[in-house]
Amino acid sequence: MTDGMKEYIVNSLCTGENTTAARLYTLICQLVDDKLISGPVPKKSQGADFVKNWRRKNPKDSMAPLIALRDGSGDRDLVSRLGDGSKFYPLRVGITYLQCFLDYIVVQNRSDCTTILHIDSTHSMVINDYVVFAFGYSDRSGHFFPLIYFCTSQKRAIDIGWCIRYTKRVCLDACGIVLASQFVMMEADKAQFNACVTELPHSIVLMCWFHVTKNVWKKAQAFKVESNYAVNSPLRKLIEHVTKLWVNSHRFSRWQTFRTPRGYAVTNNPLEQYHRTVKIQCHKGKASPSELMKNLDGARLAALNDDVQFASVATASDRLMRLYRLMHKRGCLVVDRLPPVGSVEADLYRVKQSGLRLTSAEQNWSQHLFGQ
Known part of the structure; x- marks a missing residue:
């Protein structure tokens, strides 16, 4: 990379304009082709390394404004x-x-x-x-x-x-x-x-609940699965502690x-x-x-400017309706009406949801990506 190319990159970076190493490399190629900068054209990796090193030595003063x-x-x-x-x-x-x-x-x-x-x-x-x-x-x-x-x-x-x-x-x-x-x-x-x-x-x-389950997932990654778990194992005290702290505690149980x-x-x-x-x-x-x-x-x-009004009655969103139609189409939902209580008909339903089944095209694509 010539001194003229380095000077051009530094001047471009000093202007404060948002740019990338790939964009600067493209401009240098054009300048060399137009004979405005002496060549030859450097490798793309050379330009990227120069930009990265310059930015590391000259951090942007983002707090100045x-x-x-x-x-x-x-x-x-x-x-x-x-x-x-x-x-x-x-x-x-x-x-x-x-x-x-x-x-x-x-x-x-x-x-x-x-x-x-x-x-x-x-x-x-x-x-x-x-x-x-x-x-x-x-x-x-x-x-x-x-x-x-x-x-x-x-x-x-x-x-x-x-x-x-x-x-x-x-x-x-x-x-x-x-x-x-x-x-x-x-x-x-x-x-x-x-x-x-x-x-x-x-x-x-x-x-x-999203953050609670995410934290549980993060902590659980450090443990292996025990297939032969004994009820009276030393982990019982740990289970009781987690239940007391996260399930029954007035501080953390409202999820x-x-x-x-x-x-x-x-x-x-x-x-x-x-x-x-x-x-x-x-x-x-x-x-x-x-x-x-x-x-x-x-x-x-x-x-x-979003034309959404506060709704006091629960309605299903368009996103939720699209997901429902997809799951219903693929047979992932089973709905049973709950039995009556005495002579009172129950207006409640039990919905069982299974995993979203892949189509044959999706299965072929999955096998192509993951080899299984």
Whole structure:
């Protein structure tokens, strides 16, 4: 790789424009072909290694725009007094819109509705490995309505508590109503639990079943399967301990809300599904904190213009209906009406679900991929 090629790559990277090693290699090939840079064309791996090494030695100052805001030298229309991301001066920034809080207050004041505040975090959206939080509420059909977004450099109880207090203050100052959700659903996370019980003492704290089972799965990977398990084995004390802590404990036994239309099953926290939507709207890639807030503002506008109304009656979503039709078509559902109790006919049904059966084409494709 010639000095002229290296100089061109460095100048391109210093402009701050988002680019990739593959894109720069393509441009160099064009410049050599047009005789604007002396050749020969280097190997693609040479270009990729040079870009990787240069970026390692010259990390992007992603905090500069936010520090400029904090110091008052940036856009004066935005809120300053931001932290620098350190442990002692963490970065905490939120973005919301008034209309969403007004809509939430309408739901909270309705006697026929139960309000559930969802609190959850997601990762891989900020290059500094900061955490993104989304707070919102859901209706009986599983639709999620975002209230406020946060980006924090730490994920401690004190940081999550700050986010909750900020949400409560916006609700009180902007709407004149105290945030009083009957339930709050969060991850199976100690920091979130401590923050919720401290800042929302009158709400019943629930743990998302998705996160509970995921944590169990992670822990279980370290153990092997014992085929000849004895009831009186030394593991009995461990089973009793897990049952006491996770099943019977008042702190960890509230795992899920079930607001399910008859004949259908809802297993995911609506906020978990919304995280995927947010990442798509934010281009899925890791951004700087300032770029992230612009992307979250776009997600805010998308949610604001989404034509979904709060439903007090449970209905099946289009996604759930498509899955039901697929399973029904392949004979994976068996439905039996429960017998009457005395002279009273039961309007309840037992639904047995088997695994989704593959078609012959899918089986052939699976054998082609995995050789079995």
